[in-house]
Amino acid sequence: MREEWEPGIQMTPHKRLHLKSYLMVLVMILAGPMGNLMLSKGMKKIGKITTNVSSPEDLLHMLARVLSSGTIWLGIASLLTFFVAYMLVLSWADYSFVQPTSAVAYAVVALLATLMLGEVVSPLRWLGIGIICLGVLVVGHTNPRTTENR
C-alpha cells in the first residue's frame, strides 16, 4: 500500500484516509477479540492457578506450561497485532474517531462467543450491539482526521 507523496503535500484525500482507517480498525476488531479468546482458551486448558499451585516450584512449572502452549503464543501474537494496528491508525486518525469505531469489537466478541464457544447471547446484549453498530456508522461518516498533519 505504498504511495508516493511530496513533503509539501501531506494531506491524504478523504476517501483514501477513510479506507486506510477502516482497514486498520478492521484488523483491530478482529485481532483484539481473537487474542483474548485464545488466551482464555489456552489458560483454561492449563487449569485453575489457585488449585494447582501451592509452592514456588509449582508456579514455575505452571509458567513453563503457559509459555509452551501454542494457543497462548497465538493469543499474544494476536494482541500484539492489535496494538500495532492501533498505533498505526492513530498516526493519522483522530482518537475520537478510532475509540468509538473500534467498539464494533463488542459485536465480534458476541459472534465469537456464539459461534466458537456455543454461549447464548441475551437479547438485551444483541440490542446493545445493534445500537453500537448504529453509533459506529454515524461516527464512521465523519472525517477521520480533523487536525493538521505535522
Add this chain to the structure above:
Amino acid sequence: MLEVLFFALIVLAGTGGELCVSRAMKEIGEVHDFRPVAIGRVLLQAVRVKWLWIGIGLMTVGFFSLLAILSFENVSFVVPVSALGYVAGALGGRFFLGERVNGRRWAGILLVCAGVTLVVMGKG
C-alpha cells in the same frame, strides 16, 4: 469513597493512557508505508517518544485499578466505567489533542455509550 477513587482512576488512567499513545503517534506523523520493515521502523521511532511510555504506564495503572476494584465490587461496576470512557475519550480528543468533535461525531459516540451500557448489562 475508595470506590470513587478507583472509579476515577480507571476512567482517567485508562482513557488518558490511550490519549497519550495517540499523542505519541501524532508526533511521528501519518504512516504511508505498510511493509513489515517500514512498520518495524515506525515502532522503533515510537519507543523513543516519551508520550508512548506515559501512555503505557497510565494504561497499566488503569488495568490494575480495574482488577483491584473487581476484587471487592460487583461486576456491574464496569457498566458506568465502560460507557464513561467514551465520553472522557471524546473530551480528551477535543481538549488534549485538539480534535474537532462535531455534532455528528458526538451523536455517534453517545449511541456507542448507550449500546455498550446495554451490552454490559445484558452480560450479567
